[in-house]
Amino acid sequence: MVLSKFAGAAEDFNEDEALLVDPTRPDEIAAAISKAAHMPLEERVKRWRSMMDKLESYTIHHWSADYVRELDKSRVTVPADQYHHLGLGWTNEAQMPLYRNYAEALATYNEIDPADVALKEAAYADEKKAYEALEARLMHTQGRLWDLPIPTASLSGRPEQEPGARED
Structure with missing residues (x-):
């Protein structure tokens, strides 16, 4: 897998699993794609298995428990x-x-x-x-x-135009 090192998933995968690249550097992306295309099958399988082991062990139940735990950290009890x-x-x-x-x-x-x-x-x-x-x-x-904006409707039932806006 070629993955941006700025993607959230990059925190979960290391250099032995994904090919991490800087998405603002086309030369780095091209080199990673070339490396992936020419990678021996054994190495591809090893990297894939390592990633899949992580993905399979971190279920939606783990994710939701972590999410709620982080959410609880921002809770404030008011007397x-x-x-x-x-x-x-x-x-x-x-x-x-x-x-x-x-x-x-x-x-x-x-x-x-x-x-x-x-x-x-x-x-x-x-x-x-x-x-x-x-x-x-x-x-x-x-x-x-x-305080969300509420669209208003004209008598025709169509939303009203902003002043100065063109009707297409």
Whole structure:
């Protein structure tokens, strides 16, 4: 097999199995194809068997378990009493530093004696500022996920044209 060394599958196959090439270098591709075409049958079978052993041992069950395991790594548990602040109750890895800032500000606010009004107000301002930074990021994420353009139809039932667009 001639395989781009930038393809995801290149991580799974080594030089003893696939002929790895830089797809931006035609001379490398040509040399690999020539090598494959002139490779002795015994070597081709050995390389093929090695690749097939890997492919057969890594089933869809292994792949899905790995996928779920990686997905779990990005999960963030939000305390139940904070759920109402975060709307959806989750953040992703890009939002983690913002969530940590918010959680620290909230913990500081909660630790202050309610009798110390001035300090409590200052801590609340910090907590609110940290929350607003996180909220903006959450709204941005929600907007990208849910605010999808909805095609509109004219009275004829055909989608409306953008202003200035030609009808073909």
